[in-house]
Amino acid sequence: MDQETVLNEFRAAGALLEGHFKLSSGLHSPVYLQCARVLMDPKRADRLCTAFAEKLRATNVSVDLVVSPAMGGVVVGYEVARQLGVPGIFTERVDGEFALRRGFEIPKGANILMMEDIITTGLSSRECIKTITEWGGNVVAAGCLINRSGGRAEVGAPVTALATIDAPTYTADTVPESLRAIPAIKPGSRGLKA
Template identity: 85%
Template structure:
């Protein structure tokens, strides 16, 4: 799947938004990718995650387990795990830190794909990877459908993504004039208000 096809899937789902958005990181951007909308259609999710799984296989990386950070990574992590034929689990925040719950475990030395929907700053990816390492897992790859950093972010593992876009994100006190003129909305999983 090429970049235009992937972005077309987001557009068709109403998941590629333009305006002024406050991201879960606290940064602001003129572009927002609402992966929950693109993944709500099981056929579309299977197409995108299947294309990702094919791209990962082409790198030669083999994984034993897919681990995703909740909330955004849960659906994409599950579907990528299904496509790869391995189990998929997720981390959840407990008192502000990612942890494994629900009886999930990571076998020592397991080859792990840490899978996200979108990577912007890489913070939740790095936090998830830290938890995987604490359990003794070996993160052999990080994955995402969309890498908003243009490929510049470092999460501590090689990143495979379906799409790399350069969607600048700004500190709230350093907004370009065109964003200053529009009220910010926060459509993500951590709230709906600016």
């Protein structure tokens, strides 16, 4: 699946949005990718995650377990784990820090794919990887459907992305005037209004 096909899946799902968005990182952007809208269609999720699994297999990485950060990574992590034929678990925030709950464990020395939906700054990925390594897991790869950083975000492991775009982001004090003229919305899982 080439990059334009991936982006067309997002467009068809109404998940590639343009406007003024405040991202969960606190950055502002004229582009928002609502991955939950893409993954709500099981057939579309299957197509995208099958393509991702094929791309990851081509790297010859051996994976024992997929670990994702909640909330955005839960569905994509599960589906990629299913495609790879390995278990999938997720971390979730407890007092602001990622932790394993629900009886999840990471076997010491297990080869882990940390799977995200979208990478922007890489912060959630880095925090998830920190939790994995604290449990003794060996993060052999990080994955995402779309890396919107243009490939610049450092997460602490080699990144495999189904598509990479360079969506501009701005700190609150550097938002261009043309974007300032549009009210900012925060459509992600951590709030609705900026």
